[in-house]
Amino acid sequence: DGGITQSPKYLFRKEGQNVTLSCEQNLNHDAMYWYRQDPGQGLRLIYYSQIVNDFQKGDIAEGYSVSREKKESFPLTVTSAQKNPTAFYLCASSALAGGGQYFGAGTRLSVL
Amino acid sequence: GQQVMQIPQYQHVQEGEDFTTYCNSSTTLSNIQWYKQRPGGHPVFLIQLVKSGEVKKQKRLTFQFGEAKKNSSLHITATQTTDVGTYFCAGPGSSGDKLTFGTGTRLAVRP
Numbered sequence: 526d527g528g529i530t531q532s533p534k535y536l537f538r539k540e541g542q543n544v545t546l547s548c549e550q551n552l553n554h555d556a557m558y559w560y561r562q563d564p565g566q567g568l569r570l571i572y573y574s575q576i577v578n579d580f581q582k583g584d585i586a587e588g589y590s591v592s593r594e595k596k597e598s599f600p601l602t603v604t605s606a607q608k609n610p611t612a613f614y615l616c617a618s619s620a621l622a623g624g625g626q627y628f629g630a631g632t633r634l635s636v637l
Numbered sequence: 638g639q640q641v642m643q644i645p646q647y648q649h650v651q652e653g654e655d656f657t658t659y660c661n662s663s664t665t666l667s668n669i670q671w672y673k674q675r676p677g678g679h680p681v682f683l684i685q686l687v688k689s690g691e692v693k694k695q696k697r698l699t700f701q702f703g704e705a706k707k708n709s710s711l712h713i714t715a716t717q718t719t720d721v722g723t724y725f726c727a728g729p730g731s732s733g734d735k736l737t738f739g740t741g742t743r744l745a746v747r748p
Contacts, residue, residue: 556734558735565743567725567738567739567740567741568680568725568738570735570736573734573735575734581734581735583735615679615680617680622733622734622735623667623668623729623730623733623734623735623736624685625670625682625685626670626672626680626682626727626736627682628679628680628681628682629679630678630679631679
């Protein structure tokens with residue numbers, strides 16, 4: 526069963542805490558992306574990666590970090606520097622950069 | 638930077654009525670993609686258009702790419718309650734390595 530798996534589905538962060546969102550894909554896609562979606566809003570790009578061990582900042586990278594050590598995995602860390610982290614986080618992948626993207630089910634992050 | 642706008646922002650229709658959303662880019666696009674996001678769900682890729690003036694159909698959905706490759710439309714014929722959701726268009730930036738998503742059109746359908 527191919528696809529993108531995000532975990533956890535819900536996550537709560539305490540003030541000053543870093544949290545890591547998992548994203549795994551078995552589609553053999555080279556490109557992976559992280560988006561943030563606020564209620565009733567569109568998708569804003571946080572980070573993206575076209576190849577292992579390389580990634581680029583998107584439009585709203587401040588307060589976030591990523592790694593791409595394996596083709597299948599692209600975890601996102603929401604650091605304590607991100608002062609307004611409450612949002613719906615979506616991971617996506619595509620076979621080619623700029624091609625059709627396939628999304629995971631998302632992680633809803635809230636602040637305690 | 639590249640901007641992709643959609644109109645309308647929101648539309649409420651009676652079941653059986655038609656619906657159209659329009660997408661306009663500030664720059665020429667190599668392709669345009671459409672996605673649907675159900676309430677509480679994640680975006681799902683619907684289709685990609687590449688050629689100038691291209692028209693593609695998926696059952697009751699008709700997608701069109703403008704001649705100048707800067708605009709696109711999605712038309713739904715005889716809406717059903719299953720069509721409820723937000724429809725996003727998206728196009729690659731000038732470097733082609735990422736997508737810029739449109740502002741989205743939220744569709745509500747009265748049964």
